[in-house]
Amino acid sequence: MSKSGRIGSSAVVPASIKKGDWNIYEGVALLRVDGVEPHYVAAFLNSKYGHSQIRRELKGVAQPHLHLEDIRRLKLFVPEPHEMAEVSALVLGGTGRAQCAHRLFQDALAALETELGLDKLTIQKTVGYATQLSNIEVSRRFDPEHYFPAFSTFCAGLPSRVALSPLVNHLEFCQRGKQPVYAKTGLPVINSKHVQPNRVILEGNRFALANPVDDLQIRAGDTLINGTGRGTIGRAAPYISDTPAVADNHVTILRSSSLDPAYLSLYLNSAAGQMQVEMHQRGTSGQLELYPFDIRKFLVWPAPGELQRDLRDLYDKATKAERESKRLLDQAKTRVEQLIEAAVQP
Structure with a gap:
């Protein structure tokens, strides 16, 4: 108990x-x-x-x-x-x-x-690693986690049939929710604790007024990803309920017509996705952030339709x-x- x-x-x-x-x-x-x-x-x-x-x-x-x-x-x-x-x-x-x-x-x-x-x-835990100064100039990142070679090692060993491309090429919408206007009745609010790996919790949610911006309403077929918090950041889940919902300002809504939401969720929660979460997150241990403009840079595999359906x-x-x-x-x-x-x- x-x-x-x-x-x-x-x-x-x-x-x-x-x-x-x-x-x-x-x-x-x-x-x-x-x-x-x-x-x-x-x-x-x-x-x-x-x-x-x-x-x-x-x-x-x-x-x-x-x-x-x-x-x-x-x-x-x-x-x-x-x-x-x-x-x-x-x-x-x-x-x-x-x-x-x-x-x-x-x-x-x-x-x-x-x-x-x-x-x-297999990722070797090295004492140190290096990057090119040109990479720092392009990315404007100085944090060592951004240059940890795990993801580049993964990319170098990809099977020949797998080609990665930027997530932005497959998205119609990628934006964080806004601070909800809470109410006694309305639409369920989805926050970080509701977005678990590959599942959205729809029990015990608070309610809020519908967002004035219709695109910011969570719809069936969206994929949600947490944008803050150690232990919660980077968790992704498909939203498959027919009931619209409101995302708070710690949850990013991803909308794609070419990537099945369950497939995209599985990819983001896999080692391939989580390595990129660690690479693109910003901030200190006190407050980590994963911003939509960095999520768009993620490299994903647009798998064949048959595999996505399976x-x-x-x-x-x-x-x-x-x-x-x-x-x-x-x-x-x-x-x-x-x-x-x-x-x-x-």
Whole structure:
């Protein structure tokens, strides 16, 4: 169970994990409940009756957290064995579909990296490296990260069938969002935390008024890339929802008619894309920035249509498995709530 951040979120350690494979982080509590199936326990803690108790036990204001003694005070509803087994089966089905989605995402990324020769690429960690003064004059960059030879080594070893070209040649639109005008209702706001590798989170978003500039509305088929923050910068994801959304000023919208958004997202999240993120980012460790004018300089591979379609097919199968996982896990939480409500009815 998470004690900080997404406080109260609970999950079961997979059976495939062997003793000693994982260490526990201080922000996570390890629970072992005697006589109660762990998948049921996770469903209960994730249900509204679990979360309502957890919220009451929170300590702190600016940074809420949960102590172990607070967790011990939580009351657990234990149903009949066959009811517990029913909930556990739903949780197992949901986690199984989530694992399937993860494998499909990894298969798509691995297939692309194999085509690019990244599976055979070896980068030597040298003590130092050099560049030409003319390169500094042209780029106006003095930061050593910009000249790290990883990407040039990748380009030198590309298979003959792969030819890179500037991303700007394949874009109709490349611009950061603007600071949203937040409201109680309106369009969902997409910020950096919602743009995860190859997926956009559309849960718990705040709402904002539509942007007066229509092009700055996120549309189905756009690709989003984070432009700020260590750990978040350079993460890319396709936007496949039919519901328009608003990007905040840390998210850049990419729009292309020749590159499938799922394919472009996979490329940007691959080693080929991330090497260019490190090469083109600006600023200090306190505030890193990836600006649209630098994103346009990225070199991408306009892969054959057949390959783009194959990778999109894997991507669609993965997102379908994710939706099915969410449905089953939500069903498990709902079933726990129904069992509790039935038990307390007079």
